Amino acid sequence: xxEKLARPPEEVRAENVRDWASALEGTVPIAGLAARQRxxxxxxVQNIRIDPRPGRDSMEVTITDGTGTMIAKWLGRQGMAxxxxxxxxxxxxxxxxxxxxxxxxxxxxxxxPGPEAG
Amino acid sequence: MSSGELHHTLLPKIIALPIFxxxxxxxVAYASQEIIxxxxxxxLAAIGHVMPISLAVASLLVIVVISYRQTVRAYPSGGGAYIxxxxxxxxxxxxxxxxxxxxxxxxxxxxxxxxxxDAVVSAVPDLAHxxxxxxxxxxxxxxxxxLRGVRESGILFSVPTYGFVISIYILIITGFVKCIGGCxxxxxxxxxxxxxxxxxxxxxxxxxxxxxxxxxxGVEAISNGVPAFRYPQSRNAATTLAIMGTISVSMxxxxxxxxxxxxxxxxxxxxxxxxxxxQIAAAMFANGWFFYVIQVMTAAILILAANTAYQDxxxxxxxxxxxxxxPRQFLNRGDRLVFSNGILILAVFASGLIWAFxxxxxxxxxxxxxxxxxxxxxxxxGMVVHWRKTHEPGWRRSAFINLFGGSVTAVVLCVVVxxxxxxxxxxxxxxxxxLLMTMRAIHSHYRDLSAALAHPERRPPDKRPxxxxxxxxxxxxxxxxxxxxxxxxxxxxxxVTAITTDTACQAAxxxxxxxxxxxxxxxxxxxxxxxxxEAYLEARRAQIAGDDFLTVITPEVLQTQGLxxxxxxxxxxxxxxQLVGEANAQVMDIPVLRSTIDPTVDxxxxxxxxxxxxxxxxxxxxxxxxxxxAETLRATDIRAVSFGLDPEETERLGNEWLAARxxxxxxxxDSPFRDIGISLIQYIRPFEPDGIRSVVTVVxxxxxxxxxxxxxxxxxxxxxxxxxxxxxxxxxxxxxxYRI
Numbered sequence: 001x002x003e004k005l006a007r008p009p010e011e012v013r014a015e016n017v018r019d020w021a022s023a024l025e026g027t028v029p030i031a032g033l034a035a036r037q038r039x040x041x042x043x044x045v046q047n048i049r050i051d052p053r054p055g056r057d058s059m060e061v062t063i064t065d066g067t068g069t070m071i072a073k074w075l076g077r078q079g080m081a082x083x084x085x086x087x088x089x090x091x092x093x094x095x096x097x098x099x100x101x102x103x104x105x106x107x108x109x110x111x112x113p114g115p116e117a118g
Numbered sequence: 119m120s121s122g123e124l125h126h127t128l129l130p131k132i133i134a135l136p137i138f139x140x141x142x143x144x145x146v147a148y149a150s151q152e153i154i155x156x157x158x159x160x161x162l163a164a165i166g167h168v169m170p171i172s173l174a175v176a177s178l179l180v181i182v183v184i185s186y187r188q189t190v191r192a193y194p195s196g197g198g199a200y201i202x203x204x205x206x207x208x209x210x211x212x213x214x215x216x217x218x219x220x221x222x223x224x225x226x227x228x229x230x231x232x233x234x235x236d237a238v239v240s241a242v243p244d245l246a247h248x249x250x251x252x253x254x255x256x257x258x259x260x261x262x263x264x265l266r267g268v269r270e271s272g273i274l275f276s277v278p279t280y281g282f283v284i285s286i287y288i289l290i291i292t293g294f295v296k297c298i299g300g301c302x303x304x305x306x307x308x309x310x311x312x313x314x315x316x317x318x319x320x321x322x323x324x325x326x327x328x329x330x331x332x333x334x335x336g337v338e339a340i341s342n343g344v345p346a347f348r349y350p351q352s353r354n355a356a357t358t359l360a361i362m363g364t365i366s367v368s369m370x371x372x373x374x375x376x377x378x379x380x381x382x383x384x385x386x387x388x389x390x391x392x393x394x395x396x397q398i399a400a401a402m403f404a405n406g407w408f409f410y411v412i413q414v415m416t417a418a419i420l421i422l423a424a425n426t427a428y429q430d431x432x433x434x435x436x437x438x439x440x441x442x443x444x445p446r447q448f449l450n451r452g453d454r455l456v457f458s459n460g461i462l463i464l465a466v467f468a469s470g471l472i473w474a475f476x477x478x479x480x481x482x483x484x485x486x487x488x489x490x491x492x493x494x495x496x497x498x499x500g501m502v503v504h505w506r507k508t509h510e511p512g513w514r515r516s517a518f519i520n521l522f523g524g525s526v527t528a529v530v531l532c533v534v535v536x537x538x539x540x541x542x543x544x545x546x547x548x549x550x551x552x553l554l555m556t557m558r559a560i561h562s563h564y565r566d567l568s569a570a571l572a573h574p575e576r577r578p579p580d581k582r583p584x585x586x587x588x589x590x591x592x593x594x595x596x597x598x599x600x601x602x603x604x605x606x607x608x609x610x611x612x613x614v615t616a617i618t619t620d621t622a623c624q625a626a627x628x629x630x631x632x633x634x635x636x637x638x639x640x641x642x643x644x645x646x647x648x649x650x651x652e653a654y655l656e657a658r659r660a661q662i663a664g665d666d667f668l669t670v671i672t673p674e675v676l677q678t679q680g681l682x683x684x685x686x687x688x689x690x691x692x693x694x695x696q697l698v699g700e701a702n703a704q705v706m707d708i709p710v711l712r713s714t715i716d717p718t719v720d721x722x723x724x725x726x727x728x729x730x731x732x733x734x735x736x737x738x739x740x741x742x743x744x745x746x747x748a749e750t751l752r753a754t755d756i757r758a759v760s761f762g763l764d765p766e767e768t769e770r771l772g773n774e775w776l777a778a779r780x781x782x783x784x785x786x787x788d789s790p791f792r793d794i795g796i797s798l799i800q801y802i803r804p805f806e807p808d809g810i811r812s813v814v815t816v817v818x819x820x821x822x823x824x825x826x827x828x829x830x831x832x833x834x835x836x837x838x839x840x841x842x843x844x845x846x847x848x849x850x851x852x853x854x855x856y857r858i
Binding site for chain 1: 772787
């Protein structure tokens with residue numbers, strides 16, 4: 001308990017997310033992924049960006065699994081379809097890059113309760 | 119601590135029991151005593167009724183526990199009286215239950231802390247004259263612990279609860295053994311009362327019973343806490359409730375029996391007397407070390423019991439705030455995931471009561487229990503409706519159990535009110551409807567507010583780039599004034615003017631910005647600077663097209679970093695606050711930190727890039743107006759960002775954004791530490807604003823309520839954000855007020 005209190009909260013949080021993500025079968029940690037590889041990763045939604053501008057119509061969801069972050073980007077979406085901050089998201093597709101970030105374009109996905117859901 | 123940790127640790131039964139039962143178990147410390155106190159009001163002989171009365175109270179406890187096991191099964195997400203009554207009986211009964219509970223949580227703190235102090239005073243009689251101070255110190259301690267967040271210390275909680283249970287059992291077992299050949303007499307066994315010949319009436323018996331029902335307080339705690347249990351949650355919670363009931367009944371009956379056996383006298387006639395438990399313990403163990411163990415454990419569990427209210431009160435306040443019956447400030451968790459405002463309110467009221475009643479438990483307890491039984495009754499009748507609606511297998515049996523339990527507690531409620539009304543319970547009976555009406559008034563205020571914010575006729579009109587009239591208010595010509603000029607040029611507004619109260623500025627101004635006319639607001643028209651600026655703005659407003667924005671730019675060079683800066687220029691900050699609150703204008707703050715000024719650079723240069731960020735908490739007329747505002751600035755990039763929303767709100771906001779067809783990106787960012795100011799700074803820094811090449815303009819929608827008494831119903835988020843951003847280089851904030 002004392003140890004837990006002494007550590008920075010960011011670290012404790014990352015560890016909780018890591019425990020949660022690593023318990024999901026069939027997924028791999030984000031940290032070790034190389035580009036142009038097909039993969040299935042799980043993470044917690046920490047940022048959602050929707051861009052309704054014509055021609056850029058897209059939704060980007062950044063997930064973290066405690067080892068790294070991954071952007072899931074869908075083109076031309078009309079609604080949130082259940083995506084919320086803090087929810088668990090499993091995405092599957094080919095790893096690409098967007099700037100310095102890893103990105104999967106139009107992945108197949110599945111929503112799960114995140115680590116903070118009771 | 120971050121939001122993600124909130125539900126992370128689920129509790130096994132052995133840890134959950136002490137956390138949720140300390141309130142219920144600790145009432146053993148005073149329940150028997152309060153029965154005896156009523157009986158000695160009649161005569162010494164009346165004490166003989168303590169066992170039958172205790173048995174009646176114990177039966178009631180069993181009924182309530184059985185009844186609550188139903189609630190725990192039906193409401194695995196937590197079924198407090200407010201939720202159950204609100205969902206099944208309607209808004210009014212829900213609010214009645216909520217008001218009763220809030221008042222009772224306050225009293226739980228006052229009564230438990232006072233009883234805890236009594237235990238300490240029984241062990242160390244010298245402390246008797248500082249009892250009130252001792253109580254306040256305990257409250258201060260719990261308050262600080264809770265503001266910091268004590269959720270992780272489940273194991274720490276177990277020690278006093280189990281310690282208390284074990285030491286009371288040792289006391290009872292020792293008592294039984296020693297009583298085989300006749301109980302050792304308590305120190306007060308030979309006390310004589312001034313009046314000795316009173317008759318025991320039914321009313322007295324009922325009063326004694328009502329006093330004894332304090333043993334029931336806290337039974338509902340487990341039903342609130344079901345989500346904290348390990349799986350299967352409902353079954354574990356129901357089992358824990360049964361274990362708690364068993365322990366509570368056995369301890370209570372044991373203490374009553376020993377009190378009767380040792381002939382303890384506890385009476386209002388004596389001013390210095392030890393608690394009943396202390397007297398029994400002294401009779402059994404003399405004043406040996408185990409006597410002190412019992413006193414310490416009693417005090418410790420009572421402090422924990424007060425702590426239960428510290429968990430429940432803010433949670434209820436937060437649920438009520440979510441349903442718009444309490445001010446929004448109660449919704450926010452502090453940065454350590456606790457509901458700081460609720461905690462502080464609870465501490466203030468509980469200390470106030472202790473102070474007012476001079477830490478006299480026998481008076482405080484008269485106020486207690488009305489709320490407990492109102493909420494018990496409403497919650498169980500709510501359950502009856504619930505079973506009738508769901509028709510689950512076995513619903514008739516469940517409904518019957520709750521109906522029976524509810525009827526019994528309803529009768530007890532009448533008894534409690536009838537016997538305690540004149541002794542102090544009337545205070546609570548007056549306070550509950552007052553609180554209820556306040557909550558309804560708050561609700562209707564928020565309802566009017568959201569109606570105004572969503573009103574289609576008040577939807578802000580569409581704006582085009584440059585639909586702006588800028589007014590630079592300056593007291594001196596410095597780097598900040600120059601940046602204001604640069605910014606104003608970059609907007610290419612329909613008009614720019616400058617105003618000052620200092621004639622000496624004029625010459626320097628015409629060198630800085632010859633194209634911008636400056637006017638000195640003369641002091642002869644009288645009134646404060648604000649009045650003069652306001653009069654100027656009204657005159658401008660009359661000259662321009664009605665829909666255009668009229669923005670006052672207030673440049674300011676900050677000498678040092680730190681809040682001392684704000685204190686140094688109180689006039690400017692007051693002026694800005696008044697302009698936002700009262701003038702029909704937007705207020706743009708352009709601060710420049712002195713140490714960041716490069717004298718070789720032309721400060722009045724137009725910034726190359728201007729990233730406009732609209733801070734969003736929801737989509738309504740006020741935020742739409744802020745978005746329209748951002749569109750007039752000719753910014754390089756416009757986006758809306760939102761921090762710190764609850765997960766469901768984030769999805770709703772995204773869907774509303776898409777449905778409203780707003781042509782800008784929206785970013786919803788996690789604010790895990792619940793501090794919007796810090797999250798916003800982290801969001802802004804990657805843009806690398808320096809004030810010259812690039813700036814970030816943060817557009818903050820603010821609602822302005824006209825009635826002063828409504829001010830407290832609105833958080834100070836905008837103010838907090840502005841204060842955080844004041845010292846960020848290259849960050850400009852604009853308040854876009856929306857009048858309700």
